[in-house]
Amino acid sequence: MSRTAGLTAIPDPELARLFRLSVRGELPDPIERKALLLRGFNQLADHAEVLHGLSAPAVQAVLKAVIAERKAVAQKLKLLEQLKRQVSGGE
Numbered sequence: 001m002s003r004t005a006g007l008t009a010i011p012d013p014e015l016a017r018l019f020r021l022s023v024r025g026e027l028p029d030p031i032e033r034k035a036l037l038l039r040g041f042n043q044l045a046d047h048a049e050v051l052h053g054l055s056a057p058a059v060q061a062v063l064k065a066v067i068a069e070r071k072a073v074a075q076k077l078k079l080l081e082q083l084k085r086q087v088s089g090g091e
Helices: 003-009 012-023 033-038 042-047 056-087
Strands: none
């Protein structure tokens, strides 16, 4: 996978874990690739250059936005599936 994949390649639980560590002040500020690797965020360190060099508040804002967007998309997909079942007579 390309290093430019950004956060799309990172699973939600990993983003949530990084968010929690950042909020608790357990990551350097600004965030560094080495710190991510040392904490087991290998995939994130390799694919999320967008976070490298950002301050803790900036990292938290980016992660919060990404996680919220993913939840919104998941909710819309769930609603769409429910509507499809209703239209096809499956519910």
